[in-house]
Amino acid sequence: MQREYVRAGGASGYLYRPAAANPKSRTAILIMHYAMDYSELPICSVMAKHGYSVLCVANGSGTLDDKLVDVYAVMRYLRQRDDIDKIILWGHSGGATLLSAYQMIAENGVQVCQGADKIHRCPDYLNGMPKADGVIWADSNWGNATMTVLSLDPAVKQQNNGLNIQPKLNLYSAANGFNSQGNSNYSPDFIRRFQHAVAQRNQTLLNEAQNRLKRIEAGKGAFSDDEPFVVAGAGSVGPNNKMIVQDNRLLSRTRQAWPLVHPDGSETVQIIHSVRQPKAMSGLTARLEMGASDTTVRGWLTDNAIRLQPDFRYDGCGVYGVEWTSTYASTAGNVTQIRVPSLILGMTGNYEFLAAELLYNQSPAGDKQLAFIEGASHMYDTCTACESYAGQYGNTLNTLAAYADKWLQQRKF
Structure with a gap:
């Protein structure tokens, strides 16, 4: 694996790539958070080892509008490379707020966030942004505003x-x-x-x-x-x-049965329960x-x-009484206008896992998939404190990466 420093607009980070170019490396995965530096997030190198080009960056300061300009700059950089054909947005936690807002505007134009229902209306300069070819929401929360x-x-x-x-x-x-x-x-x-x-x-x-x-x-x-x-x-x-x-009784289980991905890659369809521990x-x-x-x-x-x-x-099993689309600082609202292929994943070692079920139900994408990674923490590593015995949940970072890789390959990304 190799990596190179990249700067685009106010964003900077590393492009991780396999040592030798291959068909999968022509797909770039863009990973960035709303406020944190994700340039060395472990999932970046792991997905590169699966063969993809993975650009992980930190954005600049300012409001959501300022950071959307940074995403725009990074997307232009990737689109201008002759060794990249497709781009997948990977939104984690609050990063999904940023990237879902970007994709919603890129797919629909600024009119989608300039209606009278919006608390804050997005600026015209966000028009014309290039859209991504697919999205992965991996332990997104409900949105920064929520x-x-x-x-x-x-x-x-x-x-x-x-x-x-x-x-x-x-x-x-x-x-x-x-x-x-x-x-x-x-x-x-x-x-x-x-x-x-x-x-x-x-x-x-x-x-x-x-x-x-x-x-x-x-x-x-x-x-x-x-x-x-x-x-x-x-x-x-x-x-x-x-x-x-x-209080771990709150936001502790899904309403419906969904695939739970086990350490060996096998799946069972069941009501998904959080295995997190209380933090007093x-x-x-x-x-x-x-x-x-x-x-x-x-x-x-x-x-x-x-x-x-x-x-x-x-x-x-849910959050109610929120006007999800009253702001575009809301992943759960933004996904209602995103139609590219969507993989939505929840990590059961955390409470934010439950947002995945809502995002799936809110999404109008014709190709969408929902699954949960057993025993993974919010940062994708294994929640060892959640285990009943050592090794129960295996290496959840690898489990997550393998599942995402399978989904991407099934769609020829």
């Missing part, structure tokens, strides 16, 4: 103060069901009150951001272009995801770093805002 909702701390009394919280909504209080030694079995009443308060806070934040944007555009804001928008208890990286991390971590709401969303008014509306219905909730 992950913000799933991370909002409803106990916060003031939007920009992480120290003033309501005890009755404190997720980390033993009086409310928190268990620092294992799974937190929150009562149905607390879960209901917590989720309702999340929906209320989400609407309050949306209203505030929209009102402040109107003032900015009217020349009455604190600055002429944008304003700081600090939201306590709204950081959306993993440790901030709330309730679903502490303490809250980060009191902290600015990691705990808060430190953004701007425009940044919040572009990247974090989504509309919820009054009945917003989540239970053991």
